[in-house]
Amino acid sequence: MNDDQLIARRTPRSRAIADRVQVVLDLTSRLNVLPFADGAGRAALLSQILGEPLPASVTIYPPFYCDHGLKIRLGEHVFVNQNCSFYDIGGITVGDRTMIGPGVTLSTAGHPVAPAQRYDGITTAPIVIESDVWIGANATIAPGVTVGRGAVIGAGAVIAKDVAPLTVVTSAGHVERRTLTP
Numbered sequence: 001m002n003d004d005q006l007i008a009r010r011t012p013r014s015r016a017i018a019d020r021v022q023v024v025l026d027l028t029s030r031l032n033v034l035p036f037a038d039g040a041g042r043a044a045l046l047s048q049i050l051g052e053p054l055p056a057s058v059t060i061y062p063p064f065y066c067d068h069g070l071k072i073r074l075g076e077h078v079f080v081n082q083n084c085s086f087y088d089i090g091g092i093t094v095g096d097r098t099m100i101g102p103g104v105t106l107s108t109a110g111h112p113v114a115p116a117q118r119y120d121g122i123t124t125a126p127i128v129i130e131s132d133v134w135i136g137a138n139a140t141i142a143p144g145v146t147v148g149r150g151a152v153i154g155a156g157a158v159i160a161k162d163v164a165p166l167t168v169v170t171s172a173g174h175v176e177r178r179t180l181t182p
Contacts, residue, residue: 004123004144005090006112014121017068017089024049024069032063050074060084071108075131080104090124090143095131101155103138110143130165 007014031045042062046054049069054060057077065085066072072088075096082102086092090108094100106129109122125144129135133147136155147153148165157171 004110004125006121006123007089008121009119011121020070021067024067027069028063028065032065034062036062067109081137089122091126092129093126094129095133095149097131098129098133098135100135101137101139104135105140107140108143 007017027045027049031042031049034041034045042060043054046060046064049066050072051070055074055076055078058074058080059078060080061082063083064080066088068088070088071091072086073091073093075094075098077097078094078100079098080100081104084100084103085105085107087105087107087109092106092108106127108127109124111118111122112120123143127141127143128146129141130147130149130151132150133153134151135141135147135153136157138155139153139157139159141147141153142158142160145159145162147159147163148167150166151163152168153159153163154168154170157169159169159171163169
């Protein structure tokens with residue numbers, strides 16, 4: 001995440017983002033209570049969220065959550081399954097023919113790591129998912145990550161660094177960091 005950008009608190013830019021988040025929270029709450037059969041209503045709300053018409057070949061199953069909407073770019077024939085969250089303040093690009101499983105989180109924002117700076121604002125870095133990627137259920141992709149063309153992200157994986165094209169990555173195991181004393 002070397003390319004993180006800090007959006008400082010209490011600035012016109014942070015206020016504009018906070019205002020947009022409020023609008024999108026309202027839009028997504030309306031989206032997520034529509035009857036599934038109301039495809040026209042779903043498309044209209046998604047167009048407001050994204051700031052442009054949803055490409056005809058894109059499928060997004062509700063519930064769907066995002067915080068900004070205007071920084072999401074979806075290629076042709078993208079499929080987004082239920083209960084996905086796209087936190088897009090830093091920008092999210094999803095390439096053609098990408099399949100995103102249920103419960104996937106794409107998060108482009110965080111906070112500075114140093115405790116003394118943690119409340120100074122939010123850091124952002126874009127997520128780029130190239131074409132023909134498959135992201136399994138409940139995977140999480142962190143800010144600044146690029147997932148290469150044709151890669152597969154295993155279910156439940158947490159991806160915090162770039163994924164090379166045409167590779168399969170998982171992180172289903174656990175790593176013991178240390179043993180605590182009683």
